[in-house]
Amino acid sequence: ILNVEQSPQSLHVQEGDSTNFTCSFPSSNFYALHWYRWETAKSPEALFVMTLNGDEKKKGRISATLNTKEGYSYLYIKGSQPEDSATYLCAFKRGNEKLTFGTGTRLTIIP
């Protein structure tokens, strides 16, 4: 059983502040690491798929880094806005195996 852990479980951030959270995964036989954003009453939406150690991806104010050797990825949000409120999920894929999701970090932006 693969353990994909996300921390913190939940987070309250003042509007305008920057924040980050962590996804930890097994470092062996790495294939890909995904990040998704899941807003209430909507479907999970892909943010990034990262495959190479040292990968850094950016989409607007959101960015992510990947360290496959030590088994972690960070998601950063710069200048948080109310629309960033969502649950952020990471998912790990090893070889040809299934995608395993973490339980998510629930982010609430306080206006």
Add this chain to the structure above:
Amino acid sequence: KAGVTQTPRYLIKTRGQQVTLSCSPISGHRSVSWYQQTPGQGLQFLFEYFSETQRNKGNFPGRFSGRQFSNSRSEMNVSTLELGDSALYLCASSRNTDTQYFGPGTRLTVL
């Protein structure tokens, strides 16, 4: 391009009944994965189909089954429903094993 569609969106069943959920992937996507989400749990992987073949299977009892048709549409069946099967069932499509595009989900309530 139309997104992933799932039918029905809401369903109420009683214990012991069986249910079939349907998922139509994005045109051109050959992979369909199914997930279960219950309160406090992350997305739990049920199974993945690719070109009508089950490629991966999660740790769910045999009451959960699925299939994929030649047009890539997929169905999931749960027999002998239990109260604990009440959940949001999401399907996701992808071209191969990359970014997952999620449907709106089917909310199943078992009474």
